[in-house]
Amino acid sequence: MFQKILIANRGEIALRVLRACKELGIQTVVVHSTADADAMHVRLADESVCIGPPPSRDSYLNIHQIVAACEITGADAVHPGYGFLSENAKFADILAAHNITFIGPSGDHIRIMGDKIEAKRTAKRLGIPVVPGSDGAVTDEKEARRIAGEIGYPVIIKASAGGGGRGMKVAYTETDLEVALQTARSEAGAAFGDDAVYIEKYLEKPRHIEVQVFGDGFGRGVHFGERDCSLQRRHQKVWEEAPSPALNAEERARIGGVCAKAIADLGYSGAGTIEFLYENGEFYFIEMNTRLQVEHPVTEAITGIDLVHEQIRVASGGGLSVKQEDIKFNGHAIECRINAEDPRTFTPSPGTISHFHTPGGLGIRVDSGVYSGYKIPPYYDSLIGKLIVHGRNRVECMMRLRRALDEFVVDGIKTTLPLFRDLVGNADIANGDYDIHWLEKYLAKEE
Template sequence: MFSSLLIANRGEIARRIARTARDLGIRTIAVHSEADADLPHVTEADEAVAIGASDPASSYLNIPAILEAAKRTGAEAIHPGYGFLSEKPAFAAAVVDAGITWIGPSPRAIEAMGDKINARNLMIAHNVPVAPGGGEPVTDADSARAEAERIGYPVMVKAAAGGGGMGMAVAQDAESLAAQAEKIHGFATRLFGSGDLLIERYYPRVRHIEVQVLGLNDGRVLALGERECSVQRRHQKLVEETPSAAVDPAMRERLMDASRRAAAAIDYRGAGTIEYLLDADSGEFFFLEMNTRLQVEHPITELVRGIDLVEAQFRIAAGEDVSFDESAPSGHAIELRVNAEDPKRFLPGPGTIDTWTEPSGEGVRVDSGYRAGNTVPRFYDSLMAKVVAHGPDRATAIARAKRAASEFVIAGPKSNLAFHVELLDNPEFVAGDYDTGIIGRMR
């Protein structure tokens, strides 16, 4: 096991990774931008290094600055968290080339799943279900129209190099396809450096289901249950729960088997997530993408499984043997993403935190990146904290989550806490019979 760890991230995930590192006696090294100098992940670390200006390109996406910080502090390992550089094969390769332990899958595995079309074709070759769509990138309006007519409208237009719900739009007909393809092509070119598009069948009523996998050093892949991620705004998740009310034992077995095959196809090591769309009408599920990193929503799996996924990442990266029971989980868990945004339109509302009072009590866990006196900056994702509730059953988990959301006090920046209270009272959600359109129906 390595004795020092640089965490190439910020906020709540950097703080959460550091917590496990400290439990294992590993020296923690934080990096930070100018905007984040006084955040808890910086002040609580054993050592901290400023790596650049507040904009991400100058700091958290600045590979030379992060590697220089690792060299200067003698870091033996680097954990990328999620977002930023976590799924950049060039960063993983640079860390390995520098002789530093990379906490994540191989650069080759990241690259294999980083392009949606390549990943889709790989899944087909390994008998993982995919939605009807194209096996080649679409690069112009004519080829997009031909592909859509072959598949049949409506279709989903996706950035082939995208991920995390970014770079997607629905086209109902040829006219809307031309507009959406142009929009996503421009967005993808700016954000991902590639304007290639993927056209797939669009299903109007779907649930978003994902499976936590863990690739071990002996080549085995563990599938540690599913998470329901259907509460979304603009394709971005707001609430997750496990297990899913939509998944029965027979479907769960098929999901787990497909996920093991998906990860084994790229000789995967470490924690990863296979994401699926579940068609609410037919009951069929289709591969969406693989996230070759730790997920934001990993705490709900930890609570129902009684494990520490970050520790598992550490041990796998260090070459140690790791194993967990793949049998049924214990109880139910729900995660609420607490964002600095208004609870109606979900528009960003950063600012200085005047009051920050976290909830507590039985079955409640809070992973936070801020405290009173900090400023939530405009440069990064609006996530401030995650409230996670665990109970022996779904009704108890909902009740604990609702109480926690009601007791969480944040003054200064805007927050979406009121939305969470509203959702946890929503009849669709309470019944467990909802899909990705639930927020639209609430609004």
């Protein structure tokens, strides 16, 4: 097992990883920018190293400074959390060159799954169902028209190196295609430095279902069930739950088994999430995230397994602590992402939190790195906490969530808490009757 882990992240995920390390008896080092000097994870870590000024490129994305912090403190492993350098193959390679373990998959696997076109090819080879579309990058309008004609309109054009909805455009007719193709390529080039795009069939009312997988790097793989992440705004997840209200036990076992076998065949090591669009009983691969997900706590709630412990165990060479038959699913869990944003306009709302009170009681978990008097800096993601609620079934979970939201108090800034108080009382949400477009339509009605 590792002696000392450096946590290369900030906010609630840095604190989440720090707590796991303490439970395992591992010393912790955190890095931070000057803006995060008073952050909770900095206060609680065994050691901390300031690695630069507030901008991410000068601190949390500064590989040289992070490696130097490892060498100064004697850290023998790095946990990247999510975001920042968590899916940076170069970072994983550099750590390996310095004999520092990256708590995650190999640089090669990060590269494969980070390229959307190569990821789709790999998924197809591994037997994972994929969305009909181009086999590779689409280079000109003539080729785009041919592919779109074969798979049928509407189609969606996506950036190969993309994410978060950037470089993504829908074409409903051949007339739309030329503008959509040019716009997607332009956005992709500006956002990712790579204007390669590909085309897929656009599904009208799908759900977003993702499967949590783990590999031991030696040919074993397991799945921890699925999460439903269909409530999204601008392709950003807002509310996640497990299990999905849309799947039955047979479908769950089927897609989980496909994903676990694929991870084993790939020789993958660590945590990963295979994401799908789901419509009319069929799953279509979107992408694979080669890191811990923001919404991992809902999986922990229904399985009782600490996924960060599992990451650390696998990275240290200890293998998986469970076999597939050991993983049991219990009850229902929902996570709400609490952002420092206006609940209607979603404009960021940095500032000082004057009062912070979290809900408690059976089945309630809050992952947050903020506290009363904490000043939220304007430089980073607006996520300030996650409310995770677990119940014996979805009805109990929803009732418990309603109660927890009533208790949650954040004063001094605007947050998305009022949005969730509205959603928990909505009939469609109560019935689990929603798709990936539902939330944006709901918000449009409310304006």
